[in-house]
Amino acid sequence: MHLFIVSYLLFVKLYDIMMLGVDNMENTLCPKMEETLGMLGKKWVGLIVFTLLDGPKKFSEIEKFIHGISGRVLTERLKELEAMGIINKNIFNETPIRIEYVLTRKGVDLTKAFEKIGEWAEKWV
Numbered sequence: 008m009h010l011f012i013v014s015y016l017l018f019v020k021l022y023d024i025m026m027l028g029v030d031n032m033e034n035t036l037c038p039k040m041e042e043t044l045g046m047l048g049k050k051w052v053g054l055i056v057f058t059l060l061d062g063p064k065k066f067s068e069i070e071k072f073i074h075g076i077s078g079r080v081l082t083e084r085l086k087e088l089e090a091m092g093i094i095n096k097n098i099f100n101e102t103p104i105r106i107e108y109v110l111t112r113k114g115v116d117l118t119k120a121f122e123k124i125g126e127w128a129e130k131w132v
Contacts, residue, residue: 046091047117051076051084056110056117059094063109093117 047053051073058064058072070081085108088094093114099105110117 049084049087051080052088055081055084055088056093056114057121059108059110059114060118060121063097063107065105065107069108088114 047056054073054076055069058069064072066078066081066085069085070076070078073081076084085094085096089096091113092111094108095111097107097109099107
């Protein structure tokens with residue numbers, strides 16, 4: 008439940024930031040803010056990024072950490088995050104093959120946003 012709240016708060020915080028990106032003259036949404044919210048506002052994405060903030064994780068570790076996510080959806084979201092450049096999929100040529108997911112620099116830069124959301128949650132939730 009706590010992770011759901013964090014994910015929701017991330018969306019709310021990003022919405023607030025997005026509203027700062029509204030052009031007051033034309034009342035239009037900043038395209039970068041719209042893209043950011045579309046990217047991070049997708050269900051489970053915030054929780055996946057949050058899970059990887061403390062280091063690389065295997066698929067099964069992410070799946071255990073996020074209660075309620077199916078393997079199929081987790082696979083889809085990981086592929087999307089990789090395509091966005093937020094995570095890397097590291098494949099280790101061992102027996103058995105080991106695969107880990109880790110935040111890229113772009114993903115690590117989200118740390119401050121999560122910290123701000125955490126501060127807000129401590130104050131208001």
